[in-house]
Amino acid sequence: MTLENRNTLSAQEQEELLQTLKNRFEKNNDRHQGMEWNTIQAKLESQPKKLHSLYEMERTEGEPDVVGYDKDRDEYLFVDCSKESPKGRRKVCYDRAALEARKKHKPENSALDMAKEMGIELLTEEQYRNLQQLGTFDAKTSSWIQTPADIRKLGGALFCDFRFGHVFVYHNGADSYYGVRGFRGSLSV
Template identity: 65%
Template sequence: MTNKISIKNDLSPEQHEGLFRTLKVRFEKNMKHHKDLEWINVQAKLEANTEKLWSLNGMEITGGEPDVVGYDEKTDEYIFYDCSVESPKGRRSVCYDHEALESRKEHKPEKNAIDMAAAMGIEILTEEQYRELQKLGNFDMKTSSWVKTPDNIRKLGGALFCDRRYDTVFVYHNGAESYYAARGFRGSLRI
């Protein structure tokens, strides 16, 4: 466990610099995602919470294109979501959770959404958060994304996913063990 933590938080100075540069460019390019927020304040928060950079880097390298989507005044935290146009490429073809993965007898996917999110130190988006994201643009027009599924649905073997079609956000259900090349998951991170 100790090795995992040291590896987890061990970004090189070049990786730090590259991530900051990428996040700043994205922040400035997408001001509609975070009206009235300033990069200098986000950067200060990131520099004070460097352990979270590993999670942001994980979001980035799996294709999530994380960006600031809000600021919580009560907790003094910036909120990042995966803002890639389609579900992150490095997180597709996954079933919903470990239980679903273990239930498959054959043709198992390599990973599952819930465990991947936990390993990255992020939370899978809820349906409400997914709908908030969709107010910022058109996401998942060709793909879909698992969302946090209520316990009562999950206990019955199901899981929820969302996408955007016909200028409308749809919420669907599937067996939690299902997986598709065009379905992944989006995450959130508070810093």
């Protein structure tokens, strides 16, 4: 999967993206009570690289939406809110080292490489659990999450899903990949 290599959007792409984000924001008020779209849009318009990252999140079917605000940093947190792990980011192993170590049937990309190219971060376990407070996500899929260095050093990586009314955190070899495992990203604006 090749991501677009430009950092800015055309005027039409920007307008369409902002409208999509606004519509999703208004439709899902429970995710961001007390926040005003006009304030968020002004921040987005002043940061073209962040807009491009949101464009990539949307293009890969992540359905990004605002889920938090950090008052100390004056930053809004966008997270992929698609019901299942984003379709355009599945079938990836965890990172570049895992991709290179794989001898046969290599996936096209890794979660960390894609996230870096998109300008986003993989969700932490805490962010993933917080997302699940806003709805049911990954009931049929799973998503790689940020993995502690000591686990990764031993060849493993972590992923999560939501089953039986609970969030489950699992481990797998970092070089594994499946058609129903992708990754969710976050972006602070």
